[in-house]
Amino acid sequence: MEKIFAPWRIEYIKGTKPKGCVLCRGELRDDKLVVYEGKTCYVTVNRYPYTGGHLMIVPFRHLQSPADLVPSERKEMFDLVAISLEVLSEAMKPEGFNIGMNIGRIAGAGIDDHIHIHVVPRWTGDTNFTTVIGDVRVIPSDVFATATELRIYFNQHKRGRRR
Numbered sequence: 001m002e003k004i005f006a007p008w009r010i011e012y013i014k015g016t017k018p019k020g021c022v023l024c025r026g027e028l029r030d031d032k033l034v035v036y037e038g039k040t041c042y043v044t045v046n047r048y049p050y051t052g053g054h055l056m057i058v059p060f061r062h063l064q065s066p067a068d069l070v071p072s073e074r075k076e077m078f079d080l081v082a083i084s085l086e087v088l089s090e091a092m093k094p095e096g097f098n099i100g101m102n103i104g105r106i107a108g109a110g111i112d113d114h115i116h117i118h119v120v121p122r123w124t125g126d127t128n129f130t131t132v133i134g135d136v137r138v139i140p141s142d143v144f145a146t147a148t149e150l151r152i153y154f155n156q157h158k159r160g161r162r163r
Helices: 008-014 071-092 129-134 143-158
Strands: 034-037 041-045 055-059 096-100 117-122
Touching: 034 143, 041 071, 041 143, 055 071, 071 096, 071 117, 071 143
Parallel strands: none
Antiparallel strands: 034 041, 041 055, 055 117, 096 117
């Protein structure tokens, strides 16, 4: 039998679940995973990714619906989606992407009280037999190492330079 290691999951499984919002600025948000901060929104690596490089675009304001976004937040969110696609394409060379929002727990939102957009890089075979038969995903990279690498690309993008 093949073994699959996901050491970062044990922290969540055994840990006390925090009260409050893990996406709002403050003690619950993990700034080590934040790769870019704009004026109204930020980009973070998902602590529990679907694939390596899974990013989330998050408004600083605590909002439950995209209808509550002001125009500057809406614009920056989608500008950051475009920048994230560029950065991930350059850094990780994915073959495609999934981009989306899950509004409400019934729609699949794991964090249903603070809207965010998922940007998920995809490769042929990333949902192979292990996912289908074993109902488990194998993420081959550490989320903190991914954040460190992607932060370099986001910083270069911010300064207008490419690798």
